[in-house]
Amino acid sequence: MTTVVSFIKQPLVIALLLIVALLALGESLSPGFASADQILRLLIVASLLGIVAAGQNVVILGGREGIDLSVGGVVSLSAIIAGNVMNGADGGILPAILACLAAGAFFGLLNGLGVTLLRIPPLVMTLGMLGVLQGLLVVIRNGIPSGRAAPGLSAFVTQPLALGIPGIIWLWIAIGLFMAFMLNRTVFGHRIYAIGSNEHAAYMAGVPVRRMRIGPFMISGMFAAIAGLCLLGYSGSSFANVGEQYMLSSIIAVVFGGTSLAGGKGGYTGTMAGALLLVILQGILTTVNIDESGRQMVFGATLLLLMLFYGRGRAMRA
Amino acid sequence: MTPTTIETRPIRPGGLKLWLERYPFLPALIIVVALLALNGAFSPNSLSYRSLTGLLSTYMALIMLAIAQTYVVSAGDIDLSAGATLSLVNVVIVVLMEKWGGGASAVIGAMLAGILLGLACGVINGIVVAALRLQAIVATFATSIFFTGLALYVMPVAGTPAPALFWRSYGGRLLGLPFVFYVLAVLALLLFVLSRTRLVTQLLAVGDDQQAAYQTGLPVVLVRIKGYALCGLFSALAAFCLTGDTASGDPLVGSKMTLYSVAAVVLGGSALAGGWTTVVGSLLGALTIGLVNSLVFFMGTPSEWQNFVQGLAILLVLMAGVLAGRRARA
Known part of the structure; x- marks a missing residue:
């Protein structure tokens, strides 16, 4: 009996159970919600969030209040860069990917340097960087048109690629496998967990703590850049602040996946389920016929309710 | 064995460090003065009384x-x-003042309701974070979605005007002095009284070391809830000032201000980790953001570059604030 309870209390299991429950609820509220087509569409939206959350997850796992508030800015910036580099031509896809990754890595590097060299708390550093990125968006937007997605990119995101499943979902699965490999099977991954659970012990054990703090921020920037690129493919053209919504929802996806904001505990598989859970919840709220105010209230209250299922802090003990 | 010489000179913190310890907002004050000087250099008119x-x-x-x-x-x-x-609070007081006729009693009644509402929001946050032990960042983000929904329910679209009595008083003069000076004076008095209360000390004790505070017998959960209640109260006061300035209700007006408020706290020299904060510093931090914005304007920055320069300047001052604050604490 206890094994059953402990199995059910695992974050990944909670998230999966909630996903099934929400799909059933959605189907009963509006028939067709859980049809194969709809689920594919939800998966596409979830994959965009999930890719941003992958980087966020690495930063949070690294501990010491690790958090990246600048991801939303990088997503928007990357969507604009990609739109302008490819400008509707398939030949521009590869240069666009390289440009976006470079931009994401660059801003991640700046975040990492601020956090390590100057020892600025991640929340403050990435918050300041978000302001810079938002300003940069205004500069770019006034100088050049927003650009269009190449047909190849749009097809990759929205059309079936293999087995009737769009390319972006395959990409998300690949990222999931990559993350599982990186976090569980590489020295880099083990070091992230080590630093996240006890930085001092990790340092004493010879982990290059400083260098290890920069890596996660660069990874986060690059994943956000990939998501921005895919978002451009999803929407066709980039518009103002497309990425803003990903800032806090990526953190919530990580939390719903069972990763502790204190770092050192959790993984990406749960985060994938967390992202899907969040997207399904939003999907249900848009199908239900209530006005915006009611939708927001239900969304906020449900988020709080769901958080109660996950790792709550420990009660104070003497 | 060689005899060990004992250093008799007492180890005292340096002069600067002592000053920073006593007045942690000094770096923020220096930044504000420098920004005022720069503003004056680019446009002497910007330093006028008006x-x-x-x-x-x-x-x-x-x-x-x-x-x-x-x-x-x-x-x-x-x-x-x-x-x-x-x-x-902004939309609720605007709606109430309109409903109750827009007279003096309506304004006072609405403000009282606004204060209660702010306190209630704070207590909800406190219960969710401290009593239910959810993580503060994500939990207060969830409540912010809920509060935004409520605000949209009260006023679906922005634009309902506040009664003239309210914003004329706020923007006007009283006994020859601008009304904001009185607001500032009352705020200073309020902050002074609060700084003498046990609650502020308890908050700092909890922020410094929660476990230690608990073991000395502090009701940690209750103290944190009270902290959130205080936050709700001042958020309501912020709503009054905003309503006086914009003279209308807008259900989404505050969403952009949250992160600026966090930035202002850091700019002022407080430690985000808790246990070491300065309200005067936060006041100066908020002014810093305002002065950076006006400086960028007065420098004649092209309009499309203004946001970028503002963002960059604020990032740089944030870094300076963190570094200076750490020197003071070390």
């Missing part, structure tokens, strides 16, 4: 919100719903 009063009445809402944030940061928490609370 424009400074204008700056103060525009940024008084952010000042209040930064102070609100400071109290939760003291206890090591954070409130990402402060801006949403501000929006909610």
Whole structure:
């Protein structure tokens, strides 16, 4: 009996159970919600969030209040860069990917340097960087048109690629496998967990703590850049602040996946389920016929309710 | 064995360090003075009595919100719903004042209701974070969505005007002095009284070391809830200032202000980790943001570059604030 309870209390299991429950609820509220087509569409939206959350997850796992508030800015910036580099031509896809990754890595590097060299708390550093990125968006937007997605990119995101499943979902699965490999099977991954659970012990054990703090921020920037690129493919053209919504929802996806904001505990598989859970919840709220105010209230209250299922802090003990 | 010589000179902190310890907001004050000087150099008119009063009445809402944030940061928490609370109080008092006729009694009644509402929002946050033990960043983000929903329910679209009595008083003069000066004076008095209370000390104790505070017998959960209540109260005061400045209700007005309030707290020299905060610093931090914005304008920055330069300048001052604050604490 206890094994059953402990199995059910695992974050990944909670998230999966909630996903099934929400799909059933959605189907009963509006028939067709859980049809194969709809689920594919939800998966596409979830994959965009999930890719941003992958980087966020690495930063949070690294501990010491690790958090990246600048991801939303990088997503928007990357969507604009990609739109302008490819400008509707398939030949521009590869240069666009390289440009976006470079931009994401660059801003991640700046975040990492601020956090390590100057020892600025991640929340403050990435918050300041978000302001810079938002300003940069205004500069770019006034100088050049927003650009269009190449047909190849749009097809990759929205059309079936293999087995009737769009390319972006395959990409998300690949990222999931990559993350599982990186976090569980590489020295880099083990070091992230080590630093996240006890930085001092990790340092004493010879982990290059400083260098290890920069890596996660660069990874986060690059994943956000990939998501921005895919978002451009999803929407066709980039518009103002497309990425803003990903800032806090990526953190919530990580939390719903069972990763502790204190770092050192959790993984990406749960985060994938967390992202899907969040997207399904939003999907249900848009199908239900209530006005915006009611939708927001239900969304906020449900988020709080769901958080109660996950790792709550420990009660104070003497 | 060689005899060990004992150093007789007492180890005393250096002069600068002592000053920083006593007045942790000094770096923020220096930055504000420097920004004022720069503003004056680029446009002497910006230092006139009139424009400074204008700056103060525009940024008084952010000042209040930064102070609100400071109290939760003291206890090591954070409130990402402060801006949403501000929006909610803003629309509720505008609607109530209109409903009750827009006279003096309606204004006072609505403000009392606004204060109660702000306190209620704060207590909800406190219960969710401290009693239910959810993580502050994500939990207060969730409540901010809820509060925004409530604000949209009260006023679906922005634009309902506040009664003339309210904004004329706020933007006007009383006994020959601009009204904001009285707001500032009352705020200073309020902060002084609060700094003498046990609650502020308890908040700092909890923020410094929660476990230690618990073991000395502090009711940690209750103290944190009170911290959030104080944050809600000042968010309501921020809403009054904002309503006086914009003269209308807007259900989404505060959403952009939350992160600025966090930035202002850091700019002022407080530690986000808690246990070391300065409300005067937060006040100066909010002014810094206002002065950076006006400086970028007066420098003649091309309009499309203004946001970028502002963002960059604020990032640089944030770094300076963190570094200076650390020197003071080390």
